[in-house]
Amino acid sequence: MSGFVTKHFGELPAQPEVEFEFPGGLPGFEARRRFVPLHFERSDPLIFLQSLEDPDLCFLTVPVLAVDARYRLGVEPEDLEAIGLPGDRQPRIGKEVLCLAVLSIYAEGATANLLAPLVVNLKTGKAVQAVRADSRYSHQHPMVSEETPVCS
Amino acid sequence: MLMMSRREGETILIGDSIEIVIAHIGRSRVRVGIRAPRETPVLAREVKLVREENLAAAAGHSAEAVSRLLAGIRSNPPASRR
Numbered sequence: 001m002s003g004f005v006t007k008h009f010g011e012l013p014a015q016p017e018v019e020f021e022f023p024g025g026l027p028g029f030e031a032r033r034r035f036v037p038l039h040f041e042r043s044d045p046l047i048f049l050q051s052l053e054d055p056d057l058c059f060l061t062v063p064v065l066a067v068d069a070r071y072r073l074g075v076e077p078e079d080l081e082a083i084g085l086p087g088d089r090q091p092r093i094g095k096e097v098l099c100l101a102v103l104s105i106y107a108e109g110a111t112a113n114l115l116a117p118l119v120v121n122l123k124t125g126k127a128v129q130a131v132r133a134d135s136r137y138s139h140q141h142p143m144v145s146e147e148t149p150v151c152s
Numbered sequence: 153m154l155m156m157s158r159r160e161g162e163t164i165l166i167g168d169s170i171e172i173v174i175a176h177i178g179r180s181r182v183r184v185g186i187r188a189p190r191e192t193p194v195l196a197r198e199v200k201l202v203r204e205e206n207l208a209a210a211a212g213h214s215a216e217a218v219s220r221l222l223a224g225i226r227s228n229p230p231a232s233r234r
Contacts, residue, residue: 008215027203029210043222059206060213066225104209105217110224113209116202129206131198133181139201144224 006050007058009038019052020120020127023082027116027129032057035127047100049118061100065093067112067141073099075119075130083119083126091119098122102129103143115139 005011016036025032034052045066051057064071077087083097091097098120101112114137120127156164164172170192173185186194195203213221 026206027199028206043218045225046218046222057210059209060218060221062225102206102209103221104205104211105213105221106208110217110221113202113205115198116205129202131196131202133198139198139205143221144228 004036004050004052005055006038006048007056008048012038016052018125020049020118020125022127022129024128026118027131029057035059037061046103049100049102060103060105061118062103062112064099064101064112064114064117067101067114067143068137071099071114071117071137073097073117073119073130074132074134074136075128076133079119079128079130083121083128084124085121096122101141104140110143111138111140112143113139114141 004016018037020035020037022033022035024030029051032051032053035049036052038048038050039046045062047061047063049059049061071093073090073093075090080087080091085091085096093099098118100118100120101114102116102118104111104113115135116129116131116139118127119130158164158174160174160177162174164174166172169189171187173187174182175185176183188194
């Protein structure tokens with residue numbers, strides 16, 4: 001077997017170097033476990049998350065810190081343990097985990113799901129969509145503010 | 153909304169086929185056991201929101217929508233946001 005088929009970029013010739021494994025899938029896509037992150041300079045900071053099991057499934061994601069530079073993780077202990085991390089403290093973004101927000105594009109504009117970021121163990125590639133139990137962040141955080149920017 | 157006080161180990165019945173047990177009361181969270189018919193979906197509210205959001209997110213994005221989004225992100229980096 002060589003290469004894999006993607007939703008937006010046709011068939012890519014090589015086997016992916018990096019693969020994320022969601023042992024429990026994602027809510028709504030419980031059977032989809034293997035994803036490849038695709039990053040291109042011209043679409044930075046977007047990361048396309050292509051399913052290896054369904055060529056038609058590709059999430060558009062962005063590092064949470066690119067949405068909210070002060071984002072604080074709130075991953076439940078059982079989610080941390082599911083990706084092989086200690087459950088008694090929050091992991092460090094960029095050091096231990098990659099933390100991506102899934103984007104939705106609506107007619108009114110794009111939104112980022114900050115309620116349930118994708119948290120990936122950087123060492124193993126094990127990943128989970130970590131649904132927060134608090135209501136600190138929205139599942140539809142507007143990507144670009146509707147308000148006119150005010151200079152201070 | 154109907155409010156009810158229950159102690160650990162006590163049960164609430166909803167109709168004839170749904171049973172809710174207060175299994176454990178911790179410091180900041182409550183563990184609840186739910187017995188419901190197979191066809192009744194039981195899930196945390198936020199998981200339902202995330203499921204719906206994932207379905208919307210997977211619904212597709214045209215190249216044009218993606219470039220518009222990129223332009224938006226680049227003209228409004230997070231450091232300048234509140």
